[in-house]
Amino acid sequence: MSGASRRARAWLVLLGLVYASILFAGFIAPYSPDEQNRSAPFTAPTRLHFVEANGRVHLRPFVYRLVNRPGTFDEYDEDRTRPLPVRFFVRGAPYSIAGVRGDRHLFGVEEPAKIFLFGSDQFGRDVFSRLLFGAKISLVAGVLAAALALGLGLALGSLAGFYGGWTDDAVMRIAELFLALPWLYLLFAVRSMLPLHIDPARAFLLLVTVIGVVGWARPARLIRGMVLSAKHRDHVLAARAFGATDLYLLRRHVLPQTAGVVLTQLALLVPRYILAEVTLSFFGLGVTEPVPSWGNMLAAVQRYEVLTSYWWMFLPGIALGPVFLLYYALADAFQQELAHQSS
């Protein structure tokens, strides 16, 4: 196993962990993402304590209940009279993971205290829980849209490359048209033509479809090039001479050659499309409240007061960083592996 493929495997495992946490969001998140705590708007991330005010040391971390300072909107004092230990596998809001219902959460604290690891938003909703549930939308939308774009690109690109002639011309001219379009504005235009009131699940699917369909041109061009060079290879020509059908040739000899490129493209496109979803939701064209997505969570940061006063509201934006790095590192490893194989 080459170094590059070992690295690729490591990045894949890490990405797997990220997606697993999304799958188990209901379990890991201490609260439901749309649960409002109207007495606790914009609380800073909850502080975990080990030492009480009177000097008593606890092994298990604990929190204090936050009390709104009278006359203020977003200032809080800790109620130091009673430490409330962090507990694991506590009962809380019901959720379902892949159809299995549950109400146990990885961690939590006793009411009336709340544990907001990443603070709370304007309606007192837990940013940490929303970040996990929001990832369910944003990160999955990226993968699905990339798969759709690649699938379309693969089909149309190989069609163009394999048959050449007017098919090639037609497909490639359309691809150029799509490439020339400013995609962000196109997404706006397409989204604004769709009906206004659609439920969040349908909005999500529409979003994925729109992003994916708009993005097919670039992978199609790459794949066409690969197919074009592959179909003139000696073994392909030989197979054709033996009477192999087009479909057989494509399936057996041509498309496998593109596998490396497809994987690399996938790793490059996913973060791009995650960003596309975030951008659309940021502008209010994606998934709507109260369902969280990283984009509509970040939309709050557009407001001057949030920008200046509540740093934890940036966390969905910061979370994009590591996810993107993982994908790009993976793409890099794939590419090196590809170079290694061809040399």
Added chain:
Amino acid sequence: MSSRFVRSLAAAWLLVVAMGASRALVASAPAAEELLVSRAEVGRQGGQLVINQRSEPKTLNPLTALDAVSGEVIKNTIADLIHVNRETQQTEPALAKSWTMSPDGRRYTLTLRRDLRFSDGHPFDADDVVFSFRVRLDEKTRSPQRDQLIVGGQPVSVRKLDQYRVQFDFAEARAAAERLFEGIAIVPQHLLERPYAEGRLAEAWNLTTPAAQMAGLGPFRFKEYLPGERIVLERNPYYWKADRAGTRLPYLDRLVFMFVTSEDAQAMRFQTGEADIASNMSAANFGVLAKSEPTAPYKLYDLGAGFNYSFLFFNLNDLSKTTLSETARKQSWFRQVAFRQAISAAVDRDAIVRLVYRGRATPIWGHVPPGNKLWINRAIPQPGRSIDRARQLLRSAGFSWKPDGTLVDDRGERVQFTIVTNSSNAERVQMATIIQDDLKQVGIAVQVVTLELRALLDRLLKTHDYEACVLGLGSPDGNPNAEMNVWLSSGATHLWNPEQKSPATPWEAEIDTLMRRQLMTLDPAARKRLYDQVQELVAQNLPLIFLVSPNVLVGANKGLGNFRPAVLDHHTLWNVEELFWRQKRSSGTP
């Protein structure tokens, strides 16, 4: 001597004569001019005021301006005959120094101040007044103020008695009739007569008109306009007010309106001192600016409850002739008073006040906000939030709950609807998000959709393609007459079902009668009783489900003298002629 020299000499002589003459005019003017003496603190002259303007004015013509933004600029260049003092909320003399009313209340005789001049130096008299009213009453002008001048179905009749006296006759007695003159700017006949005669009034006085072709009686006059950047007004040297020391007002040399579209950017510019005044601040930005107030060069003012109110309402239009069958089906819920009452009971107004307005708002249950102390009906019940009561009301109206808690109607259909609001107003979006969560607790699924304001108004007033909406209204001077077109069933802003041919419900018919009666009642106490009844009917039937009335939040540079913000519009610039800088400021023209 060459003939050219003679000509230039003659020209020079003419110039000297002209200058001498004008100097003589200015020098002799104060003796005869009947100036109004301001009782405000005596200030010092000079300096400029930089003001954030949310968008560019469309016109500078006070006769045809429709939009509020144009009005905000124009207000500083015009004067009216009788003015509503924004501080006392009472009428006071302006261009008319006094007036008398006939015993039957149908005839007003106004006496004008003598020897006043427009901002171009041309004298002002009764002809300008008659012209200003005649032009507005002409339907071809399409003046938005025409309706204001129709009393008892007839246009006001205006007659010049002599150079400084004008007589107004109304077809019927009208309550608070002198308020009718508020905001009716007197325009110069000598400049607008020709455009009017030629039918070009709408194009006259736009943003590209040279400053010399425009004039008004306001404290400032137009100087320059830079598209996309700013509009500058300069001091009117002929303004008709003076301070107690005899100095002619206004004190400021220039008003600079900078075009800053976003509310956040406006707050930032005010915070950094690039703008001297902040009007209509959001509670959120007020909070941000308050944090740095102790060390900042500005002072913030929370003026308390204002005249604006926010509400949720349902589409009660007749949709039988449209293709909106789904909405029409849902109207069987919306039309039930018990349904609307249940929604009202389920909404957490206190949470809206706290989370959306940071405590700088008042929960309301009727359409007259608490800022309107003269007219509010304090007997309107103010029930607290009660999910139990909401459930009772829904059950009594035939609704029931499925085992999973979702609300269904008597046909078994799930109760769900969409609330639209305008995306540019963060507070309305947040209110809708709170209502969404409130109604989830009674099993109603709500979706919130935000739209650009123009698209939203199109849906509300034209296509009627919406289910529910969160919106706000404001009363310009707190007087019920100004809200006629909201409460009359034939009104264009009768939001839930505008421009009805005949009242759709008995209570709307009753409100129509009461509103028309209060308009013709001269006794203030009797008028108040009639309007109290209107408020009761509205609160019982809840065509609008009232939410909160936000406080008026403004700010100004600490160095600004005579700054006395008012809850009435325009909150900060209503006494712009009295504003002055306590210290000389080094800022040049931006």
